[in-house]
Amino acid sequence: MNTDETITEDYQNCITKKDLHGIFFRSMTIMCSWNYERQMHMGFMFAMSPIVDKLYKDEEEKKQAYRRHMEFFNCTPQTTSFIMGLVASMEEQNAKSNGEFNTDSISMIKTSLMGPLAGIGDSFFQGTLRIITFGIGLSFAQQGSVIGPILAVVLFTIPSVLTLYYGTFLGYKSGNKYLTKLYKEGLMERVMQFASIVGLAVVGGMVASMVDIVTPLEFTSGGTNLILQDMLDSIFPKLLPFISVLGVYWLIKKNVSTNVLLFGIIIVGLILSFIGIL
Amino acid sequence: MSLIQAILLGFVGIIAVIDSRLIGRQNIGRPLILSTLSGLVLGDLQMGVLLGASLELISMGFVSIGAAGPPNMQLGSIIATTFAIVSGASTETALTIAIPVAILGEFMSILMRMVIAQFSHVADKAIEENNYKKARNIHIYWAFILNSFLYFILIFLSVYLGNDMVANIVEIIPESITKGLTVAGNLLCALGFAMLLVTMLSKKTFLYFLFGFLVVAYSQLDLIGLTLFAIILAFIIDKLSYGKKEIN
Numbered sequence: 001m002n003t004d005e006t007i008t009e010d011y012q013n014c015i016t017k018k019d020l021h022g023i024f025f026r027s028m029t030i031m032c033s034w035n036y037e038r039q040m041h042m043g044f045m046f047a048m049s050p051i052v053d054k055l056y057k058d059e060e061e062k063k064q065a066y067r068r069h070m071e072f073f074n075c076t077p078q079t080t081s082f083i084m085g086l087v088a089s090m091e092e093q094n095a096k097s098n099g100e101f102n103t104d105s106i107s108m109i110k111t112s113l114m115g116p117l118a119g120i121g122d123s124f125f126q127g128t129l130r131i132i133t134f135g136i137g138l139s140f141a142q143q144g145s146v147i148g149p150i151l152a153v154v155l156f157t158i159p160s161v162l163t164l165y166y167g168t169f170l171g172y173k174s175g176n177k178y179l180t181k182l183y184k185e186g187l188m189e190r191v192m193q194f195a196s197i198v199g200l201a202v203v204g205g206m207v208a209s210m211v212d213i214v215t216p217l218e219f220t221s222g223g224t225n226l227i228l229q230d231m232l233d234s235i236f237p238k239l240l241p242f243i244s245v246l247g248v249y250w251l252i253k254k255n256v257s258t259n260v261l262l263f264g265i266i267i268v269g270l271i272l273s274f275i276g277i278l
Numbered sequence: 279m280s281l282i283q284a285i286l287l288g289f290v291g292i293i294a295v296i297d298s299r300l301i302g303r304q305n306i307g308r309p310l311i312l313s314t315l316s317g318l319v320l321g322d323l324q325m326g327v328l329l330g331a332s333l334e335l336i337s338m339g340f341v342s343i344g345a346a347g348p349p350n351m352q353l354g355s356i357i358a359t360t361f362a363i364v365s366g367a368s369t370e371t372a373l374t375i376a377i378p379v380a381i382l383g384e385f386m387s388i389l390m391r392m393v394i395a396q397f398s399h400v401a402d403k404a405i406e407e408n409n410y411k412k413a414r415n416i417h418i419y420w421a422f423i424l425n426s427f428l429y430f431i432l433i434f435l436s437v438y439l440g441n442d443m444v445a446n447i448v449e450i451i452p453e454s455i456t457k458g459l460t461v462a463g464n465l466l467c468a469l470g471f472a473m474l475l476v477t478m479l480s481k482k483t484f485l486y487f488l489f490g491f492l493v494v495a496y497s498q499l500d501l502i503g504l505t506l507f508a509i510i511l512a513f514i515i516d517k518l519s520y521g522k523k524e525i526n
Contacts, residue, residue, distance in 0.1 A: 028301045033398070033421035035395040037395035037469075039470060042397075049413075059408065077302035111478050120505065164302060190516060197483070199478060200479065200486040203471065203478065204488060208490075209494050213464050244468035249479070265466055266392075273458035278465075
């Protein structure tokens with residue numbers, strides 16, 4: 001990478017090819033501590049930590065960078081390294097800028113890219129590539145041939161690992177090349193608006209397609225059986241997931257702690273299920 | 279079933295954990311591969327491959343995307359393959375063993391994800407105390423060891439103590455509890471998305487969230503299609519808010 005050497009001249013604590021290799025390897029552990037609260041957030045922190053340690057000598061700045069990467073994160077593992085490369089270049093610019101860089105934009109870039117990249121990554125890797133490669137493997141396995149499982153893994157893993165590897169460098173390079181320019185020309189605001197529109201729309205779509213809350217309630221009136229869920233579906237489909245997400249969102253905004261929410265939701269879920277509402 | 283075989287089958291479970299936890303889900307933890315490995319351990323490779331193919335076929339659609347957890351076919355396939363090979367049961371019998379085990383396994387996973395949510399609070403605290411190494415260790419060691427340990431123990435105990443035991447445990451849990459836990463799990467997805475929205479949503483941008491939601495709710499459009507529509511919307515809004523300046 002040519003860019004490495006040009007940066008080295010004016011700044012000694014810069015990101016090298018070796019650091020990016022580190023991101024590539026660490027990005028694979030993104031799901032290690034997957035949890036209900038902030039999902040892949042610790043994996044993101046783990047992957048960024050060598051770079052954060054290297055770039056920030058000031059304790060307070062360093063701590064803030066760690067806090068930044070403990071925020072909610074969820075994406076497809078295969079497309080995550082691209083975001084990490086991009087974020088690495090932003091962290092580098094922040095470290096060089098002496099406080100002129102708006103660190104909120106780092107979090108914004110993360111949250112606005114993870115939605116679309118998860119959408120694309122899941123559909124491509126789990127929805128398309130896996131179906132094709134395992135379909136090929138299955139045709140051998142059904143004859144009892146051990147080539148089947150081997151073929152399935154090899155065919156899937158090669159494009160998957162290549163995407164991870166080149167994604168890291170592509171993310172870093174595009175960040176390095178365009179971000180400074182974007183800031184200087186005041187285009188960052190536009191990019192942020194663009195990214196937040198796409199990101200929020202996809203999250204809205206994910207709420208509609210992935211949150212599975214339905215009611216089994218039925219009413220009998222005048223001999224006809226009214227199934228509540230069917231009525232809801234014809235008036236406002238996915239109303240229950242929508243209300244649930246916004247309800248919990250409101251509670252978080254009211255500063256209800258996530259622990260209370262976590263256990264409260266489990267208890268509420270069990271009770272609503274027992275009395276037959278959900 | 280020898281003790282060594284039971285231990286090795288536990289390690290096949292750890293391979294499944296490594297696949298999702300440490301190497302970014304290369305799909306080595308799919309039933310096709312895990313059943314093959316279980317067959318290898320039990321000395322009947324071909325039967326393992328054949329059972330793997332059947333189990334893979336029924337679970338093709340089981341992919342964990344985001345917070346939604348499908349039945350845990352990793353545990354299901356290892357345990358079902360073992361019972362089928364040891365008892366000489368048919369493929370169909372193997373499937374009927376696999377599904378309850380897989381559903382039971384998913385409850386374990388749900389509990390684990392809640393426990394790990396507690397880990398992240400410990401990591402938050404460690405960061406506030408400048409103990410960054412501890413925060414990293416929680417991610418890479420604590421979470422991995424907890425997962426591996428649970429998979430190992432569950433597989434080891436169920437294959438070593440036998441078929442009846444598993445069937446009994448599955449029967450003991452009343453249906454109302456399993457149903458209730460499924461509902462609770464689905465509600466927890468709502469929590470995940472709500473937390474995501476806290477970092478993104480404002481009064482100004484609520485409409486974009488609503489846009490994506492309504493498009494998918496009413497048309498069942500997939501996420502790629504939605505992304506393309508959202509890009510067009512973003513272009514239009516970009517033109518509306520900045521378009522004039524560009525001409526100058």
